[in-house]
Amino acid sequence: MPARTLAVDFGTSNTAAAFLDGGTVRRLMIEDGAETLPTAVFFPADQGGMEIGHQATRALIGGEDGRYMRALKSVLGTALFREPRMIGGKRRTLAQIVTAFLVTLKARAEAQAGVPFDHVLSGRPVHFHSADPVREAQAEVDLRECYSAAGFERIGFLYEPEAAAYATHGLGPAGGVGLIVDIGGGTSDFTVFEAASPRPHILASHGIRLGGTDFDHAISLSHVMPHLGFGSQLRRSLGDGLLPVPNAIFTELATWSKIPFVYTPDTRRSVVDMRRHAVEPERLARLETVVTDQLGHELAFATEAGKIAANRGEAGARIDMGCVEPRLSVEIDTASLDSAMAGFGPRLRAAMVETLHMAEVSPERVGAVIFVGGASAMALVGAEAAALFPRATQHRSDAFTAIIDGLALATGHPEGSRPSAT
Template sequence: MSLPDCDPILAVDFGTSNTALAVLGADGLHRIPVEDTHDTLPTAVFFPTEGGGMQIGRQASAALIEGEDGRYMRALKSILGDPLFHESRLLGGRRQTLADVVTAFLVEIKARAEVATGLRFARVQSGRPVRFHSEDPTRDAQAEVDLRACYHAAGFEGVDFLCEPEAAAHACHQLGRDSHTGLIIDIGGGTSDFTVFRSQGGAVEIMASHGIRLGGTDFDQKISMSHVMGLFGHGGQLRRTFGDELLPMPNALFHDLSTWAKIPFLYTRETERKVADLLAHAVEPAKVSRLKEVITNRLGHEVAFAVEDGKIAANAATPHAGIDLGFVARGLAAPITPGSMNAALTGFDTALTQAIYATLMQAQVAPGQIDTAILVGGSSLMRFVSDVVGATCPTAKIERSEAFTAVVDGLAIASAA
């Protein structure tokens, strides 16, 4: 690597699901291996119950999978802007906030970048979604304030933000012709972002950007609710303590259990009492017994990983794809097919279509004027996403960028501006 002359800027794509780092050297872009030889690491943390320090990335996931006692957390980015971000809780043997956790994560990746490059990074160019919270401008603004404060607390003196699809446009504009109009579709773990850009003479003009709070974790949540939660009692009935009338099973607990960011907060005495009460009154106690197993043994993230694996298998049209839940009860599994998955995701295609049209309208560009539609982000690999893009911009050539690194590449390139 040919190092920058001075004042290097660390490009950070702090994603809901994955994080990546890069720097622009004198000889061009360099991704920074952030975990062994990997260009990305899962945005996940693990706090061992017995102490020993926070683990991050694949090490955190391995601790969870290997059954180490502790608290696993993922999708931290989705809590930015929420009052929950600043609430103190017991983690790793001491009370701390999620803001403290994100800061510690950023401290660690900054240190790894400095060891890998031999540079000291005082400035950061960070990606951000166009909208952290598409329906709440106040929370959206607070989310950037929260993330900026975490970067400063992690030791960065200068903090700049660039919308993620705009960063991707800088990295991907050469996928089209020398002169063309492109559309970035960036479907991440927590948000979907869109940018219309014009590439001409090697330069990129950003014409419009738009974003909605919809991403891969939402896909997982819907699939979990439709395919898995029924095995734990969702949709069932409860007997009254007195009388013969039956009551519907409440939804809130199952909704939280199927939501990545909310799973860690279910492991409380209060939740255990609720589940015990449900079990005592359930018409189908065998199913609720499985729910008790999940809560008591803190298997919520294992369930979420199983759903994610099932989603990927169904998207690839793997024969006999299923969601393996054998760790809850021997032989337990939920079948999943491309058809059943698409049925679960009904409505998301409409939301994506509307968001694309909104972006085109802001740019004053007709669908037929888009020469290249470029898919970015891990969740863009879902087939229904490319189907939506093809139907919305039928004359555009659909290209796939490097799904997990296009944003960080563009952040590093844009840092030279």
């Protein structure tokens, strides 16, 4: 029965669920009447129950004492995923946390749909780790085991851009060639398809590990972290001369998935020592505040908000760092945004070219480029596509629901799933 298969878009930044109800996609309101929820968790310091989604974000912003975690998908396939750490008053692995997230998602979906879901069709990027085949293979194993532990008896996977093609192929010219550009939180995925009815004919899919969290990382390092001491210098304890401030802590603070692991006694002691030897101690004092008061996620949210404002061309856009120091903020505009992200354009274009090569399709044959995924709204992405496909029309589908709609539709055509994606 189709209603027994739950479609799940477990994303780096957001998660959605749906099923096929009498041939119609039915998205499930999985939190507060919303069709999507942030892929985030919060563990209260008093060892209370885990919060997920918007409730987790509200707990963080509200100043509750505890551990906030986001971008869990990005650590699939790594040793960190199975490494026990003290989180929320007990030793847990990220695998256990993802499983608990999926257990809650399954329970909410079943309660709203009124039916049990024994099977799941999950989206997945074309490549979890584009440069590491060992991690790549392990990532799907990790996610499959989490779904199994959450109570699903049969687990299938479909590439996320191919799912988006199921939902949006009608935007392309009938019988023509289209390209899905799916830029999510952690990966960039591409699918070349021929528009057909009732479902598209997939020609090729390709992906790289590059997404919105990488954009945030670059912007944080270029705009925010210098005000905390990134790029500054330290006086030697003995002898003359200066040393650069180590980069590692700034890199971790600028990485969504690593922020929770910065707040250790060793890190705090290291920051105090660096402040004592800093040429610009006021900057390192801010870093000490961030680490001591655990403000990394607040800065990450502020960076993300500044990125969005600058991308929209809003005058006077700034990154608000007032949580660290009253009235502290950083200007961000189109020029500084483009400068921070300059290295990503060639990588995106190369990935699109490779997808065309795999499909044996020339750029001139692409009649439509369809953007999905939240980070596809970045001007850089549209500009690269326009340069490569000047004759193609550009369409912006619903950034957060195209994939989940396509996954639900695909549950009605299981023979349409590519062997490489199941």
